[in-house]
Amino acid sequence: MCADVIKTYVKGLDERIDAGIPSGSIVLICGTPGSLKTTFSYNILLNHSLQTKERGLYISLEQHRDSI
Numbered sequence: 001m002c003a004d005v006i007k008t009y010v011k012g013l014d015e016r017i018d019a020g021i022p023s024g025s026i027v028l029i030c031g032t033p034g035s036l037k038t039t040f041s042y043n044i045l046l047n048h049s050l051q052t053k054e055r056g057l058y059i060s061l062e063q064h065r066d067s068i
Contacts, residue, residue, distance in 0.1 A: 009047040010040070038063070 005020030014020045021027055021044075029037045038060070045056035 006044065006048050007051075008040075008044055010043075 004023035005014075005018075006023055007014050007020045008017075029041055031037050038058075041058055045058060048054065049056060
């Protein structure tokens with residue numbers, strides 16, 4: 001298990017990926033349109049920020065600024 005991890009806050013997922021996302025990692029979240037990729041990402045960023053007071057960065061290569 002990695003010492004510093006970022007939880008996904010999705011029940012059962014953290015346990016499947018060795019307690020969370022290794023801190024400092026760059027993670028690509030991919031899937032079909034409408035599969036809640038953005039919602040999943042925002043959920044991780046929001047909950048991590050609320051728990052740690054740290055900042056996060058969301059980058060989209062497909063969405064226009066107005067749709068985010």
